[in-house]
Each structure stands twice: as structure tokens, then as C-alpha cells.
Amino acid sequence: MKLNNPQADCFIPDGHAISEALSRTTHLGIGAHQDDLEFMAFHGIEACFGRADRWFTGVTCTNGAGSPRMGIYGNLTDEEMQHVRRIEQRKAAMVGDYSAMIQLAYPSSIIKDTTNLSLRDDLAQIITQTKPQVIYTHNPADKHETHVAVLVAVVQAIRAIPMDLRPQTLYGCEIWRGLDWLPDTSKVLLDASQHDNIAAALSGVFDSQITGGKRYDLAVQGRRKANATFFESHGVDQASQLTFAMDLTPLIKQDHLDLVEFTTKFIDDFKSDVVKKLKARLGK
Helix, strand or coil: CCCCCCCCEEECCCCCCHHHHHHCCCEEEEECCCCHHHHHCHHHHHHHCCCCCCCEEEEEEECCCCCCCCHHHCCCCHHHHHHHHHHHHHHHHHHCCCCEEEEEEECHHHHCCCCCCHHHHHHHHHHHHHCCCEEEEECCCCCCHHHHHHHHHHHHHHHCCCHHHCCCEEEEECECECCCCCCHHHCEEEECCCCHHHHHHHHHCCHHHHCCCCCHHHHHHHHHHHHHHHCCCCCCCCCCCEEEEEECHHHHHCCCCCHHHHHHHHHHHHHHHHHHHHHHHHCC
16 A cells, blocks of 8 residues: 555554454544544444454544643643554554554645645545445534545545445544434444443543543543433433544435535534524414
8 A cells, every 4th residue: 555645654453464464454443633533433443343354444634743632741842742643543453452543644734725636535545445334524513624635535535435345334523523413313323332431541642642632532421421321311311422523425426416515415404494493483
């Protein structure tokens, strides 16, 4: 596999050949930043953990240079921070028993450049070689511009490869904007309840961000617990932790679908649900 960025890093935790690690992949996570996968795609990591017939491979697209920093990391240069973030992501791959961890190491500026197709082409190559059953990535209503840029590149990459090589399922997951607003009929419920210890360990690996002033570890756990409790108002909890996702599969099965129209349909449905309930109470 020849990636466009010479700074890209491919790490195989169990030491197998890259070709074998990629070919055994069943679940693929594609995130913008180091730690995105562990926060949004834990359902896939958990589904593969300890299994011989399922394997999770992660792809992180950016280099981590713009990460906030304080404490023992406060005086690190961008180059030094990139090294720290790369090592943290490798540690997570070890903890989560990943098949492979690919860090493409692009600056965010390149990922957000609509004329630069390097990321799209790299992702198309990775997806073709891994042939995953399911892909987890960012959702199109995320408020982080780099997250949205990665999502667009993922959709474009999948559409660039033959239909028979495409995944069965594509999920858009929550990070910088929860998906609680989705109508319940549109929510994909990703149960993340089975390995709380592994989830905590994966979040805790990213010390540069936690010590750097962002308690992502507590925030992500809190969101998952809140999702599980507030999902159903008239029944007992069926899971202790839930991640919500959008089902983006139609976008990779029907290339004519417009991403903007596809996304705003969810927003329109949310508006309709709110209006319907209000009018019913107001007798309108």
C-alpha cells in the first residue's frame, strides 16, 4: 500500500504483515483526529475485541499538530506534539486490540482543501484493501469543519470504488454535536455497554488532551450514559451506554443522492416532530 503522504504511519499491534492485517479487517473506523475513533467508534472496537473472526482497523487523518496543550505538554512544539499524539494513538491500538492503525498525518488545512484529493485517494485505497463490512466515521451534522471534511472524503472515496468492493454499512457517529436530536426512528443505536474497562482505558490513553484541559474521557462516558437513559421515556434502560449514529448507507448505495439534501432531511424531520407535538398540545 502506497499512501500519498510520506509522513503516514501504519502500525500493526500484533506484528503481522500489513497485507494480512488489512485483509482480515471487518470493521473500519475513519476519524479526523487522534482519539476520535475511541470516542465515536467504540461500538466497532468492542465488537471485535478478543475475537478471531472480527478485526477493527483504525484510520486517523490529521497529524495532531493543532492540539491544545498545557501542563507537561505546554511547551511542546507542533512537531513534538505530533509525535506525542502518534504514540498515544498507537497505544490505543494496543489496548483495543486493533488489527491495524493507520495515521495519514495530514495537516487539517489539506483535509479542508476541496481541490486536494490526496485524502480521498488514500481512503479509497485503504477501503479497497480492507473490504470492511462496516465503516464508522463522522456524521454530516458535526460542527467541527475538519470532521465534516473527513466525512465528505469518506463518501467520495467509497463512491470512487466499484460497488462490489463497498462496505455493507456506513455509520456517521457523534462527537462535536450529539445526535440526540434525531427522531428516534432515524437513530442508529450502537450499544457500548459490554467493556466499560476497555472504553475507559482507551479514553485515558490520550493524556495530552486530558491533561491539556479537555476531559474527553468523562464527557464521552457521560454522553453514552445519558443516551442510554434518555432514549426511552416509558421503559427501563436496555443498555447502560449508547452511542447514536446516522445511517449513511444510502449515500454509498445510491451515488446520485446529494449529501446536503440527505442531511437536511433529518433536520426537517426533527422540525416536523417538534411542530407536531407542540401543535397537538396547543390544539392546533
